Amino acid sequence: MRIDLFVYGTLQPELDTRMSRWLRPFVAEAQPASAPGTLYAIAADDHWYPALVPGIGRVEGTLLRLAFARGDLARLDCFEGREYRRGAVRTVCRGGSRRTAQAYIWNGALPSAARPIRSGNFSSWLKATGSAAFARTRNGT
Numbered sequence: 001m002r003i004d005l006f007v008y009g010t011l012q013p014e015l016d017t018r019m020s021r022w023l024r025p026f027v028a029e030a031q032p033a034s035a036p037g038t039l040y041a042i043a044a045d046d047h048w049y050p051a052l053v054p055g056i057g058r059v060e061g062t063l064l065r066l067a068f069a070r071g072d073l074a075r076l077d078c079f080e081g082r083e084y085r086r087g088a089v090r091t092v093c094r095g096g097s098r099r100t101a102q103a104y105i106w107n108g109a110l111p112s113a114a115r116p117i118r119s120g121n122f123s124s125w126l127k128a129t130g131s132a133a134f135a136r137t138r139n140g141t
Contacts (some may be wrong), residue, residue, distance in 0.1 A: 001068045002028075004101035005140045006035050006091050008061030009050035010133050011016040012091065017135040019079055026066045033063035035089040035103060038119040039117040040110055041125060050122040051083075051106035063091050063101055080104045 010017045013030060038099045040051045052059055066072075077086060084104040091101050117125045126133055 001069060001070070001073065003066050003073065004091075004099060005064045005066055006033060006061055006089055006101040006103040007064055008035070008039065008052055008059050008103070010135065012062050012123060014062075014123055015126075015133050016097055017133055019076075019135075023064070023066070026068055026072065027064050028067050029065035031063050032060070032100045033091040033099075033101075034058045034060050034120070035091045035101075037089070037105075037120075039120050039122060039125075040106070040114040041122070041131075042111060042114055045085075047132045047134040048126065050117065051110060052103060053106050053110070058117075059118050060103045060124075063093060063099065083107055 011020050011023060013020055013024065013027070028031040035052070036054070036057070038053045038055050038057045039059045040053065041048045042051050080086070083106065086102050087105050088100050089103040091099050093099065119125060125131070
């Protein structure tokens with residue numbers, strides 16, 4: 001199964017987390033892209049993960065074209081958990097081309113301690129704040 005997936009946080013190849021490493025063998029194509037919305041940082045102990053909320057602004061990330069085997073997408077959905085829903089977003093690639101892709105969109109109210117990421121770039125925010133990305137297993141994955 002082929003799927004276009006817009007990743008903007010801990011699944012991005014550059015962050016080198018457990019799940020981004022798990023995704024690597026499935027990546028047929030990767031390119032910088034953005035999608036509409038607002039980005040927030042959510043604390044998990046002393047690590048962070050992002051939340052994409054639909055609305056005004058641009059979120060920077062990577063558009064992945066994935067070649068999944070049966071069950072792989074379900075495993076990724078399980079990792080993301082109930083806090084997210086997988087839905088369609090309109091991405092704009094670096095060269096200006098547009099593509100509809102799936103993305104994990106925050107599902108529900110944000111925690112009161114969520115921090116807005118004004119730049120829309122989770123990787124840059126981690127570097128600027130000296131924070132670490134969430135990299136543990138989740139939901140049995």
